[in-house]
Amino acid sequence: MGSETSQKLPAIDFTNINLANRELVKSQVYEALVEYGCFEATFDKIPLDLCKAMFGSIQEFFDLPIEIKTLDVCKMNHQGYVGQSPVIPLFESIGIDHANIFERVKTITDIWWPQGNPNFSKTINSFTVKLAELNEMIRKMILESLGVEKYIEQHMNSTDYLLRVMKYKSPQTNDKKLGLLTHTDQSLVTILHQNQVGGLEVMTKDEKWISYRPFSSHSFLVIVGDSFNAWSNGRLHSPFHRVMMRGSDTRYSLGLFTLPKKGCIVNAPDELVDEEHPLLFKPFDFVEFLNYRYSEKGLRDPFSLRTYCGV
Ligand SMILES: O=C(O)CCC(=O)C(=O)O
Ligand SMILES: [Fe+2]
Secondary structure, eight states: OOEEEOOOOOEEEOTTOOTTTHHHHHHHHHHHHHHTSEEEEEOOSSOHHHHHHHHHHHHHHHTSOHHHHTSOOOOSTTOSOBOOOSSSTTEEEEEEETTTSHHHHHHHHHHHOTTOOHHHHHHHHHHHHHHHHHHHHHHHHHHHHTTOGGGHHHHHHTEEEEEEEEEEOOOSEEEEEEEEEEEOOSSSEEEEEEOSOOOEEEEOTTSEEEEOOOSSTTEEEEEEOHHHHHHTTTOSOOOOEEEEEEESOOEEEEEEEEEEOTTOEEOOOGGGOSSSSOOOBOOEEHHHHHHHHTSHHHHTOTTHHHHHHBO
């Protein structure tokens, strides 16, 4: 599957949302997520020096000795350290659960740097808190577009944030090498941010790969995950994406994953199920779904959501 296309992902400007233009932006968000399952947001509420500090902090983490990086710190299942894999040898990643909560980030930071690294915890947390504001704005717009704004508060209260930071070594060749396997995210929404090294590719509904390069340092890529695909009863598309690396530059990226809280059941609201839109996925426990997704069978299954709970 997947030839290449010169098409571009939709781009939406969040730099000046006000009462006069909010409805327009909201319709752009909904259309993009139905058609592509993603869009590039220009969002300037995160100062560039904080973005720069963030990439410095990410680099600082990956420069730690391997025995520190592999310590079991992440409280969320299946979100710990990944690296040194023969299948994706360029890739390394770590999850920081609840990165929007300062005390939690500090606890993790103190494990990685027992002598303390206040700069690291402050940077990670401030960046996450600001990016979470964009996330909430977008989720509100989505629920309004779906006509189910009565669930906004419940939706906001039933999720946790996971920050994953990623490093892709350069392959030192101009031939494309696999950075990260084709997958859909399991999240509700993921917001990605990266340095200027390209490599991310997103698949269109008609199975063509769009190469993504951020327009500016204020660019964030918003992607729908399996959980929102299920919650919206299939209205929002959850696109396949992957990373292909070439050249001699290291790629750093981060993803803010909005995940259903432990114990939460992902269930499309009644308002989104009718004769024209029959229920596509049985209600599921998010943690149980992850257990399947990361099982031997699930890891080889590109359609794990459908296999796990498709009707
Ligand atoms: O590094 C990227 O840009 C993509 C990462 C990704 O898709 C993921 O972590 O799920
Ligand atoms: Fe992803």
